[in-house]
Amino acid sequence: MQNIKLSSRLVGIGLYTPAEASLYTGIPAADIRRWLFGYTANGVQHPGLWNSELADLDEVVLGFHDLLEIRFVHAFRKHGVSLQAIRNASQQAKELFNQAYPFTCKRFQTDGRRIFATVMSETGDESLLDLIKRQYAFEQVIKPSLYEGIDYTESDAAQRWYPVKRSKSIVLDPSRNFGKPIHASTGIDTAAIFNAYKTEGENTKRVALLYEIPIAAVEAAVNFEQRNAA
Template sequence: MSVVVDVLERPIYTMSQVDRLLGLPHGTARRWIDGYSRRGREYRPIVRQSPTREDLVTWGEFVETRLLSEFRDAGVPIINMRPAIEALRAQTASRYPLAHSASLLTPMGKELVKRIQDEVHLNQELRLVVLRNGQYMLTPPAELYVNAMEFNDDGEAVRMLPDPDFPEVVLDPFRAFGEPAVRSVPTEVIAEQVRAGDPEELVAELYDLPLEHVRAAVLFEQRHSA
């Protein structure tokens, strides 16, 4: 009897892979996802409800970490976002509330997020939703996150664009082991063949890909492997 695993619960990456794929400094994913200790003080995780010391990261955890990464340069410790995420979990009864479109793409979801932000006095720099001219609007980091995600009919985040400049390249937990890929071909594989001297046209024919997909894969790897 096969067991169907919810896409958000699918273990897909290690902590170091999350750092690499999201362009985070080494160790950042582990601190955000599983918590850490410093100078005798324990800092609880932001993404997980409690520390597990598990190195494997689920797709839902990865997606929520992507959202946190959009706020990384805000100048305010990301740990300050934890009370808002905890309250949102409780209100929505969801383990991954920020990996569901209902939280950020529906009027009711935006209103709930705004109310929780106010209740926990979340720093302005870390807010996802603001009230402007009588309408609930996403802040720029939250909008970047939403635009990078593809949601299924159940509202779950199922695919991610790692770089908006290359819409052909996606991260999909069910393809290419979650690595950046065009269709199901890892961009690293394509770029390696081109670097080895294979013409882009030959690589496109080999993998039955449009030539522009091959070129996008090569440019993507040049930018993100530097």
């Protein structure tokens, strides 16, 4: 009964370990754990940037929206923006957009510079100067590619993510398979297809017959899983 309750609790939320999130985003698992679940430095405990969608489970796991939001944190950190500034920007954007996960919200593309300007005046974070004064610098961080592949609801919340550029063959959808990658049209877990591919001697035709799916579906799943394993 407890497993049934947990399964229904996860519908529409997704479930990922930091290691899985790292595979899907290319961001080191250590960074994901640090940013979302906090860290200790010089005896001081620093909390995560926000509470995970699954914080009530008392486990180190992420939800679907956490997974997407982390991609933006990674972009900010690569540009040298401090965690304090990111935390403040996230809080201000939440209030401005009325979104629990504001960086993923498309409005951040246009309003983000204004938010960072406010944050810089509060934190004195000089690394934000380029983002505020030079439009091209902001666009280098908040790249359109961060939003590409994300489908949105009418309320501007992320609904699903197609992680392969210019392709809708593979999808992460929190309402299906707990948000784990699946072949979009067949709904079959890409990891299951890939495992069968290895078991069957890397014979795509045999796997296609096994699952009663097109060979193209097998190839898409295998390519995705091999890309992640690389």
